[in-house]
Amino acid sequence: MTTATAPTAGVPVGPGLSMFDPIFVGIDEFGHPVYITLAYRNLLAGGEPGGGKSGLLNCIAAHAALSVDSRLVLLDGKLVELGQWEDCADAFIGPDITEALAVLKRLQLVMNNRYAWLRAHGRRKLTAADGLSVITVLVDEIAFYSATVGTKQEQEEFVALLRDLVARGRAAGIPVVAATQRPSFDIIPTSLRDLFGYRAAFRCTTPNSSNIVLGHGWAEQGYTATDIAPSNQGAAYLIAEGGIPRRIKVAYLTDGQIAGIADYAAWIRRPRPLPALVPDLTRLDLGAAA
Amino acid sequence: MSKSSPRRPFGGKSNGTITVIEAKVHRSSARNARLAFILTAVIVGLLAAVVAASYMHPILALFLGALIGVPLGGLVWVLVRIWPVLRLLWWWTPEIGVTTFLGTGWVQLANHTPMPVTFAVVALVVGVPAAVPVTRRVLVAWTWCFVVRHRLRVCFAQFIIANQSGSLPLILWARPTPVGERVWVYLRPGLSLADLEGRLDRIAVACHASTALIERASDGNAAYLRFDIKRREVLTAQVGSPLVDVIDPATPATDRPTPAVPTALDLPDVDIPTVTLPAQKKPPATANGSKPAASSSTPEDDISDWI
Known part of the structure; x- marks a missing residue:
């Protein structure tokens, strides 16, 4: 039996992560790792500026970028928080609500198609075995699109589309992760806010704000993000699988680490930007990875 | 015994005044003890009498039953009455145990070894875990x-x-x-x-x-x-992500087209814009009935957050 030496400039192989795998987001107070499975969930992160929301978003983006069955749709009003993932994202929207609306409409179309596909197969939800990609929608500073830029109609349209994605995208493999500083009703309608199943409250200035992020009544039970020290960036209360807020510390990626992961992800994904005409999001991207 | 029973159920030792509840509890403790005495005495006595009746005359058996039942009932009565003290002892069992163990150990050590050895052993036993x-x-x-x-x-x-x-x-x-x-x-x-x-x-x-x-x-x-x-905050250190170790550090950097570098990065570089307010300001002036609706939006803030 002969052995051949591996080619030095071989085809890079993905690390084998999947969006159906638990995503590492940090550690809890007992030193245990904290994982969230995002494929069928939506996450809302809130907290004061500099609290660590972008750290959480970058953690999720890093996992999604390194997953084989994943597509990233990034909406970032600040351009810089998620900007480093632009090369591995299928859509990166800056401070432009028209583009944001366009990509959300495409996502809605994909979601409808997927539900039609699921119905045709007599199924109710997408699984990892289907070979369809999980399209993770990351929105940083959701208030920018829902309350700042664009006309009133555009903002309402944005909220309506996002609400539809959050409400129906779960089983179709389109999780939404949104971050904003204070998701009060004038920023995001409560009808949209309450649909997010997972919550992460970074430092808040008032128990009221903490309650807005985590849900009514948690501050009275002792779970208030006001007791996080202002200097303790990345500490948060996370409501995920357990249903009870857990104090966690979000894993932090430096700019250099993000750049490294983004480059590597771009390398293994050989990204194709979204084709301009035909929405092609439902196809498995194995051909491109080979 | 009877002194400790009214105060123990509350742990309120320092309160000199006896409240209604304490008196009630005291009464209930006495009643419980009496009840326990009667129940135990009767049941044990009857059982013993029934068993003894197979071996002797029933009247003798009854006497024997009473002889067994009454002392046992008394024992139960005592147990119920001193229960608060027993509970107190139970609560402090680990401390009592540790103190007894340490005291005995010290005495034994001091009795069986010369002074320098005693101090050396104590220094080791105390010092090493402390250090x-x-x-x-x-x-x-x-x-x-x-x-x-x-x-x-x-x-x-x-x-x-x-x-x-x-x-x-x-x-x-x-x-x-x-x-x-x-x-x-x-x-x-x-x-x-x-x-x-x-x-x-x-x-x-x-x-x-x-x-x-x-x-x-x-x-x-x-x-x-x-x-x-x-009692302490532990989540202060920075947490790294394991994904950093997954990637190949020798990844070729993606060649990005250098974007057009924006200029006008300071305040004097930007012209004064002509601010035009949106033309939506007119309707509120005309609508008379819309006034309360507009004013109610601010106090509504906190309520609507929960809806």
Whole structure:
């Protein structure tokens, strides 16, 4: 039996992560790792500026970028928080609500198609075995699109589309992760806010704000993000699988680490930007990875 | 014995005044003891008499039954009456045990070894765990567990009494956590999780802690709770992501087209814009009835947040 030496400039192989795998987001107070499975969930992160929301978003983006069955749709009003993932994202929207609306409409179309596909197969939800990609929608500073830029109609349209994605995208493999500083009703309608199943409250200035992020009544039970020290960036209360807020510390990626992961992800994904005409999001991207 | 029974169910030793509840409890303790005496004496006596009747004349058997039943009933009576003292001893069992063990050890050591050896052994036994940080932390953490159990009992005795007989929740085991202690508690009738959540701040104070949290420890039993006592913040260090180790550091950097570098990065570089307010300001002036609607938007803020 002969052995051949591996080619030095071989085809890079993905690390084998999947969006159906638990995503590492940090550690809890007992030193245990904290994982969230995002494929069928939506996450809302809130907290004061500099609290660590972008750290959480970058953690999720890093996992999604390194997953084989994943597509990233990034909406970032600040351009810089998620900007480093632009090369591995299928859509990166800056401070432009028209583009944001366009990509959300495409996502809605994909979601409808997927539900039609699921119905045709007599199924109710997408699984990892289907070979369809999980399209993770990351929105940083959701208030920018829902309350700042664009006309009133555009903002309402944005909220309506996002609400539809959050409400129906779960089983179709389109999780939404949104971050904003204070998701009060004038920023995001409560009808949209309450649909997010997972919550992460970074430092808040008032128990009221903490309650807005985590849900009514948690501050009275002792779970208030006001007791996080202002200097303790990345500490948060996370409501995920357990249903009870857990104090966690979000894993932090430096700019250099993000750049490294983004480059590597771009390398293994050989990204194709979204084709301009035909929405092609439902196809498995194995051909491109080979 | 009788002095300790009225005060123990509450732990309120310093209160000189006897409240109504205490008197009630005292009465109930005496009544319980009497009842226990009668029940035990009658049941044991009858049983003994029935058994003895197979061996002797029934009247003799009855006497024998009474002879066995009455002392046993008396024993039970004593047990019920001194139960508060027994409970107190039970609560302090670990401390009593440790103190006895240490005292005996010291005496034995001092009796059997010369002075320098005694001091050397003590220095080793005390000094080594105190000097090694790991064992020191473990010892301190477990000591806090004992302290917290007593402090929680003080909480329940001093300000969380909820039922008429003044029975305290069962404070089960405790174990150290990185942030403090975790104690399992089994509530007696009269208390609930919601009752305790309103007193979290006072519980934290009583336990010399920063904050306290209470969760249900069992899905199927609302009486079984878990107290998380927090006395230190541990999530201060930076946490890295394992994904960094997954990637190949020799990845070729993606060649990005250099974007057009924006200019006008300082305030003087930007022209004064012509601010035009949107033309939506007119309708409110005309509408008379819309005034209260507009003014109600601000106080509504907090209410609507919850809707």
